[in-house]
Amino acid sequence: MIGIAFAVKHEAKELLAALEKKRWEKTPEALLCTGRIGEKQIAVAIVGMGRERAARGSELFLRRFPLRLLILAGYAGALRPDIQRGQIAVASNYLDAGSALWFSGGEVPELRIATTDVVVGDPESRRKLAEETNADLVDMETDAVASVARARGVPFVSLRVVTDGFEDRLPVDAIAAAWESEGGTVRALPLTIYLATHPGEIGPLLRFARFLPEARHRLTRRLLELVYSLGGGGGTSGI
Numbered sequence: 001m002i003g004i005a006f007a008v009k010h011e012a013k014e015l016l017a018a019l020e021k022k023r024w025e026k027t028p029e030a031l032l033c034t035g036r037i038g039e040k041q042i043a044v045a046i047v048g049m050g051r052e053r054a055a056r057g058s059e060l061f062l063r064r065f066p067l068r069l070l071i072l073a074g075y076a077g078a079l080r081p082d083i084q085r086g087q088i089a090v091a092s093n094y095l096d097a098g099s100a101l102w103f104s105g106g107e108v109p110e111l112r113i114a115t116t117d118v119v120v121g122d123p124e125s126r127r128k129l130a131e132e133t134n135a136d137l138v139d140m141e142t143d144a145v146a147s148v149a150r151a152r153g154v155p156f157v158s159l160r161v162v163t164d165g166f167e168d169r170l171p172v173d174a175i176a177a178a179w180e181s182e183g184g185t186v187r188a189l190p191l192t193i194y195l196a197t198h199p200g201e202i203g204p205l206l207r208f209a210r211f212l213p214e215a216r217h218r219l220t221r222r223l224l225e226l227v228y229s230l231g232g233g234g235g236t237s238g239i
Helices: 009-018 051-064 097-102 123-133 142-151 172-178 188-197 199-229
Strands: 002-006 020-026 031-037 040-046 069-078 088-091 113-115 137-139 156-164
Touching: 002 009, 002 051, 002 199, 009 031, 009 040, 009 069, 009 199, 031 051, 031 199, 040 051, 040 199, 051 069, 051 142, 069 142, 069 199, 088 199, 113 142, 137 156, 142 156, 156 199, 172 188, 172 199, 188 199
Parallel strands: 002 040, 002 069, 069 156, 113 137
Antiparallel strands: 020 031, 031 040, 069 137, 088 156
16 A cells, blocks of 8 residues: 655645545544555545654554555755756655665656754745755655654655745745644634734735645646556555
8 A cells, every 4th residue: 555645635635636435534643545546555644744743643644554655745945046846856865775666767856855843934044954954955744754654664755846946935924824734724814814914924925825736736746647657666566
């Protein structure tokens, strides 16, 4: 069985729509769903945003299902000016011999990723983080989920789509007011109250939000291509 984890449900929306014969299970640690894509059995988990939540959700996911491969999919920010919004990449510094078997010939660009505890929302912070880590991308979950997978001996891949470019200035406080980090839903009332007193953040927030559906579509398309192509690492046709 292939496992695909997302931090929030917004990232997973199109992949879940493509899943056939869905069965849902809600737990305190994660929202789980099983189904099929073509002939392959798939398990999907919404594990939560940030290191701590993602680690708890991933631990449950790996206890609950006999996964042959765990893919963490979701959004990331660029730490270099030449990386464009919408680019798809695999986190090269979290690939190992086991995960490489699954992705031979996958033709997915590889970039280094850094995991942080906060949103890195401006060029100055991105430049500093890139200098400290030699990374190309940043997210908030990869390191934690990779550690859980490694401890259980499950091959792991982090597949990310870039949603904010190096020069972008994210309205971090507006995003925090709007975003419910466990499920990834928008909280309309807190966001409205916040923007009423911070109107200057409306434009940057709209620019960020408008691109998310396109980024998600590109991520989902690549995920489906990978799922259909996966084979050799599992050793059986019943993955």
